[in-house]
Amino acid sequence: MTDIVNWVNVGPVANIPLQGARTFQTETDRIAIFRTLDDQVYALLDRCPHKDGPLAQGIVHGHFVTCPLHNMVFSLETGEAQGPDDGCAAKVELRVIDGTVHIGLTAEQIGLRHAG
Amino acid sequence: MNHVPAALTKKPRLVVIGNGMAGMRTVEEILGRAPDKYEITVFGAEPRVNYNRIMLSPLLSGEKEFDDIVINTAEWYQENRIHLFSGDPVIEIDRTRKVVISKSGTETAYDQLLLATGSDPIMIPVPGHKLSGVVTFRDVDDVDTMLKTAANGGPAVVIGGGLLGLEAAVGLQARGMSVTVLHLAGHVMERQLDPSAGYLLAQELGRRGINVITEADTAEIVGTDCVTGVRLKDGRMIPADLVVMAVGIRPNGRLAADAGLTVERGIVVDDVMTTSDPDIFAVGECVQHRGQCYGLVAPLFEMAKSCADHLAEIATDGYAGSVTSTKLKVTGVDVFSAGDFSGGGETEEIVFRDAGRGVYKRIVLEDGRIKGAVLYGDTSDGGWYFQLMKDAQDVTELRDTLAFGQAFAGGSAGNPLDAVAALPDDAEICGCNGICKGTIVSAITEKGLTTLDEVKGHTKASASCGSCSGLVENLLAATLGGDYQAAAVKPICTCTDHDHDNVRRLIKAKELKSMPAVMQELEWKSSDGCHVCRPALNYYLLAAWPGEYVDHGASRFINERVHANIQKDGTYSVVPRMWGGLTNPRELRAIADVADKFDIPTVKVTGGQRIDLLGVKKEDLPAVWADLNAAGMVSGHAYGKSLRTVKSCVGQEWCRFGTQMSMSMAVDLEKMTWGSWMPHKFKMAVSGCPRNCAEATIKDFGVVATDGGWDLHVGGNGGIHVRATELLCKVTTDQEVKEYCGAFIQLYREEARYLERTAPWIERVGLKHVQERVVDDAKNRAALFERFMESQKTAQVDPWAERASQGVDAHEFKSLSLIAAE
Numbered sequence A: 001m002t003d004i005v006n007w008v009n010v011g012p013v014a015n016i017p018l019q020g021a022r023t024f025q026t027e028t029d030r031i032a033i034f035r036t037l038d039d040q041v042y043a044l045l046d047r048c049p050h051k052d053g054p055l056a057q058g059i060v061h062g063h064f065v066t067c068p069l070h071n072m073v074f075s076l077e078t079g080e081a082q083g084p085d086d087g088c089a090a091k092v093e094l095r096v097i098d099g100t101v102h103i104g105l106t107a108e109q110i111g112l113r114h115a116g
Numbered sequence B: 001m002n003h004v005p006a007a008l009t010k011k012p013r014l015v016v017i018g019n020g021m022a023g024m025r026t027v028e029e030i031l032g033r034a035p036d037k038y039e040i041t042v043f044g045a046e047p048r049v050n051y052n053r054i055m056l057s058p059l060l061s062g063e064k065e066f067d068d069i070v071i072n073t074a075e076w077y078q079e080n081r082i083h084l085f086s087g088d089p090v091i092e093i094d095r096t097r098k099v100v101i102s103k104s105g106t107e108t109a110y111d112q113l114l115l116a117t118g119s120d121p122i123m124i125p126v127p128g129h130k131l132s133g134v135v136t137f138r139d140v141d142d143v144d145t146m147l148k149t150a151a152n153g154g155p156a157v158v159i160g161g162g163l164l165g166l167e168a169a170v171g172l173q174a175r176g177m178s179v180t181v182l183h184l185a186g187h188v189m190e191r192q193l194d195p196s197a198g199y200l201l202a203q204e205l206g207r208r209g210i211n212v213i214t215e216a217d218t219a220e221i222v223g224t225d226c227v228t229g230v231r232l233k234d235g236r237m238i239p240a241d242l243v244v245m246a247v248g249i250r251p252n253g254r255l256a257a258d259a260g261l262t263v264e265r266g267i268v269v270d271d272v273m274t275t276s277d278p279d280i281f282a283v284g285e286c287v288q289h290r291g292q293c294y295g296l297v298a299p300l301f302e303m304a305k306s307c308a309d310h311l312a313e314i315a316t317d318g319y320a321g322s323v324t325s326t327k328l329k330v331t332g333v334d335v336f337s338a339g340d341f342s343g344g345g346e347t348e349e350i351v352f353r354d355a356g357r358g359v360y361k362r363i364v365l366e367d368g369r370i371k372g373a374v375l376y377g378d379t380s381d382g383g384w385y386f387q388l389m390k391d392a393q394d395v396t397e398l399r400d401t402l403a404f405g406q407a408f409a410g411g412s413a414g415n416p417l418d419a420v421a422a423l424p425d426d427a428e429i430c431g432c433n434g435i436c437k438g439t440i441v442s443a444i445t446e447k448g449l450t451t452l453d454e455v456k457g458h459t460k461a462s463a464s465c466g467s468c469s470g471l472v473e474n475l476l477a478a479t480l481g482g483d484y485q486a487a488a489v490k491p492i493c494t495c496t497d498h499d500h501d502n503v504r505r506l507i508k509a510k511e512l513k514s515m516p517a518v519m520q521e522l523e524w525k526s527s528d529g530c531h532v533c534r535p536a537l538n539y540y541l542l543a544a545w546p547g548e549y550v551d552h553g554a555s556r557f558i559n560e561r562v563h564a565n566i567q568k569d570g571t572y573s574v575v576p577r578m579w580g581g582l583t584n585p586r587e588l589r590a591i592a593d594v595a596d597k598f599d600i601p602t603v604k605v606t607g608g609q610r611i612d613l614l615g616v617k618k619e620d621l622p623a624v625w626a627d628l629n630a631a632g633m634v635s636g637h638a639y640g641k642s643l644r645t646v647k648s649c650v651g652q653e654w655c656r657f658g659t660q661m662s663m664s665m666a667v668d669l670e671k672m673t674w675g676s677w678m679p680h681k682f683k684m685a686v687s688g689c690p691r692n693c694a695e696a697t698i699k700d701f702g703v704v705a706t707d708g709g710w711d712l713h714v715g716g717n718g719g720i721h722v723r724a725t726e727l728l729c730k731v732t733t734d735q736e737v738k739e740y741c742g743a744f745i746q747l748y749r750e751e752a753r754y755l756e757r758t759a760p761w762i763e764r765v766g767l768k769h770v771q772e773r774v775v776d777d778a779k780n781r782a783a784l785f786e787r788f789m790e791s792q793k794t795a796q797v798d799p800w801a802e803r804a805s806q807g808v809d810a811h812e813f814k815s816l817s818l819i820a821a822e
Ligand code: SRM
Pocket: B565, B566, B567, B573, B575, B604, B605, B606, B607, B608, B609, B610, B611, B612, B638, B644, B645, B681, B683, B698, B716, B717, B718, B719, B720, B721, B757
């Protein structure tokens, strides 16, 4: 896991639809933030390891999401592909504080370059 | 000004503000530890002795009297030499002088002060909330007000379908009022129950005659002096002589805050219940301990112990916070929930459903330990799970049988057999022939039938489309027991043992009208299905209950959710409808303008006779649609399991060979059928003569003009397996084309399995089956057509317009933005 350098507040949990997702654009990539029926919130990079499918557009069921392009199923908890498929979607650190979602971004994601 | 004389003895003076459950429990605990340590004075805002607040519900329903719920009588206060000032609230704490001042003007000095002021019920400040007849549900006075109104019967509205609201509703119902519960969330008690248990509870309340309206947002309480009704934001009016507001509580920390103590959500205390002033303590609902506020009695009692230990100067571990469980106190309804049943982290869930007994259990495990549980219908093991959970006991060994409870009742989770066994005798099994369960079962027993074919022969059940054959086989198995070996069913997915046909028929037979209803009654094995079953269920529900079932966006594939086709790079394509393949300069100009304005990289003529705009960014979709809408264009549903295109040739309008007006027929058919959701995509074409330039004979419904009329073709398919149509029949009038078309589509909508196009469907059921229903039986054709047109009434809403100008699903098209960097 890359070091998290910055927690950013992306707003209330309630802004994310149940069994759905919203995205957040960083300097380098897009993050998919999911909310499950039992009101848990998870974040993955919005890029399927198979062919870059936008995971935020998939169907959310249990603690899983199905990629909209070719139906691979990923665990929202670990990012691991389920069943016979191999692959792992990149997990993004997330915490919920007082009903608001905070995600942990790397230096590159917030637009900082590593010195040297 | 009154002055309570300083104590004659040297005992330290303990003053308690709040004569409620937590305050008095703490006093009892102190007396138990050190009976003579303090001189105790209690102030209570309520003009009565200490009583059991949680018993207000049975007091309301008539199951208890006030005397039954008193905890400490007046004699008890005397015997323990406690000065009680009831009906005299404290209005100020003067910390420098260490005195409290009450409303009557009494000043009382303290050495130690205990705050136990409970919480205030929340009153939503909608217009009319101050009218007479609007009450909260917190104390005996509230119950008295309710009982006065209830004495005249009449309608009551309870705002809030949580624990308290439902207990109020049941109580008022028992007192003879007709009660409606308005609840903002999607299901009742959403904080304690998941949607499945919420569904069962709402069913039970419905059976008792309590009307529950979910997603009900109150706009106004109506009345001149007294309340007469409640108006919802969607315009509905619900009459009411009484409105009970039960939407939640707020810790009462006013006095403490005025006195300068640290108060956040509640009065902040440490583990021995000390506030930010070392001489002032707080217990009960008014406190905030380790960030938590509580609204149940169990935590208060634990707080009382720690506080008493401390005040009695006994060594104590202090209060470490509580894990809570809830039960609904409604006679005959068993609901239990505990812990964090929402799952999360690395959790797994065990779901057990027994639709016959109305039982639902969901246990959430993490690291082999119980993290939370929701039980409905059978809560006998609630205490056991709760204990296992509090003890953080490893239940890995028990995992397989955990759902059956402590006694391990045995038996397996429900299956399709139980589902048919539980159906009433008048449940319709065979929709084609209108045969009920009772008829089939008596034929099996009376005539000694043992095979599906015999049942078909004797009852006609499953003799037509065959979609109920699974159900009939289950009936055979249920009736004959082990003697019958039913053919294996192919379940929709791993979430269920039912196949598509079973689910469809059971949705109708059991009148299941929501996703949680289907999942509970048919004993789904996961809590919210998966990407395979959810879209299918959404379609089946939509088709079964047009106008009634509310489409569930989260259960649709992305294309149907955002009404555009997702492309390989995550952009979308936009295909506006071109009725019958016709367009005009105005539309073409609008398309060209939109392509320029939004930098759309590709504009292509499709194989469906219209224009595709490819590579549109998701966030631009609403604006693109708005521009297209402005030029009169609507969604072409190029993304949907729905009517796609109606291709046409130029026909008699222009062509030298044309025998009928194929363009206008195509436009009419498309106008009639657009917007309809189907098991799979559905394509049509109309050719003006048998040369068939519109390729009508590889369409789901193809119309080919002849000299005297029209040939109607069905079941064609281009695509992977090309299949030419079969001739359904020949008709003469334009009106007939439309009626046959609508009837055919409706039959397909009602009978085919989700993701089955007309070609494989007709191969499965046979053309004859379709002809019998659509051609030979005029009455049935008319009925099918009528059902189709009925469902079209609510289907023909342009989804683009809803999103472009009415803000539907706005969240889909906008990314989250940064609130603040920390
Ligand atoms: C755009 C278009 C190709 C074109 O540029 O011409 C097209 C594009 C796609 N077709 Fe098609 N089909 C298009 C006409 C056809 C036709 C010709 C027709 O309709 O007359 C056929 C054969 C006729 C038929 O359906 O029987 C056709 C047979 C298929 C099939 C195979 C269906 C089958 O039953 O075997 C699929 C796959 C599927 O649906 O599962 C498919 C699936 C697709 C999808 C939706 C693939 C996907 O899931 O993303 C493509 C979407 C592209 C997009 O995002 O716009 N498309 N597709 C045509 C859109 C017509 C329209 O205006 O709506």
